[in-house]
Amino acid sequence: MSLEESGQTVALEIRDAIAIITLDRPDAQNAFNTAMRNDLLQAIRSVEDAKAIRAVILTGRGRNFSAGADLIDRHRQDPSVERMLNEEYGPILLAIMRSDKPWIGAINGAAAGIGSSFMLACDLSIMGESAFLYQAFAAIGLIPDGGASWHLVRTLGFQHAFETAIRGERISAEQCLTLGLTNRVVPDAQLLDRSLALAGELAAKAPLAISRAKAALRFAADHPIEELMPLEARLQQLCADSEDFKEGIAAFRSKRIPHFKGL
Structure with missing residues (x-):
């Protein structure tokens, strides 16, 4: 994927020294399927190779940042969750965390399941006031994955992280701010503008x-x-x-x- 090009499931836009990567399956609430994992990895590689890019924003098109994994696609393509997490999700999430560039999660609506892992993997995050983090795993008999356990226990401590994992309740944007899971909460309509302002501030630094x-x-x-x-x-x-x-x-x-x- 070249710069300022759109894949079928991920859009990449460049504004000066800032890259905006948008999860682009709004009809599926930006749930991760095989195509979106592949497109996102290609977008990340394009951004990493571009020295002129100094900050990256990750967001979702439509009502939600990401509803998590596309469970129907997962079972149709490959029933091995372990392989998928290790070989597909893992490299993408680690690429964000190990990037030389600062990543900002601009969180609109739900950051659920593996979507919450992408929010937590970003170096900074800004949430719209109606956004929420949802560890949806417990509701379907699973545990947090994609590094979510690592992030939660380091941010919340064991007891609060464990409660978050097993209860699977929605954590509002304001609660996330109080708990240290996000940096800022802004009006929904200002989410992208405020994220761009922060990215611009970072892009101007050394x-x-x-x-x-x-x-x-x-x-x-x-x-x-x-x-x-x-x-x-x-x-x-x-x-x-x-x-x-x-x-x-x-x-x-x-x-x-x-x-x-x-x-």
Whole structure:
């Protein structure tokens, strides 16, 4: 998928240094089928290869961000849930988390099932006021997957994460904000504009510092401080040796806005 091209199930739009990836199966509530998994992975690869892109927004067309997995498609194509999670969903979700670029989830309506995992995989998220996160797995005899357990226990602690997993209740946007599961809640009509504003703010910052801060914090989630501090020092040295650092210092001294190039 080339930049600013639409697949059958995913649309990719470029606005200056910002990529907007839109899940585009509105008639199916953006439920993930085989085609959408493939199209989304191709969109991610296109964005990752484009050095001019400095921030990415992931959202859904229509009423919902994503209703989760397309269960009918799953059983028709391949009954192996384990294979699908390891070989199809896993690479997509990890690509988002390991990306050098910041990812913003713009969450409209339901982020349910595996859809909630995509919301949680993003580095930041903004929810429309009527949006909600729904761990729908318990209702059909399943457990959270796609890394949702990892995100929930680190954000909520074991007891709240366990309750969320087994009760399977909807968590409103305001509740998500209180629990630390999202960064902001905005009026539904302002969701994309506010997400673009945040993405623009990130795109104006030093790309190397953004990517290395993300790498350090992702590493910090499951490593002891004795291992984190040497990584921080190495990443800080790389930042200090960059042209962007020199530009930042020069801009500070001149009292002007810095112009970072990612070099």
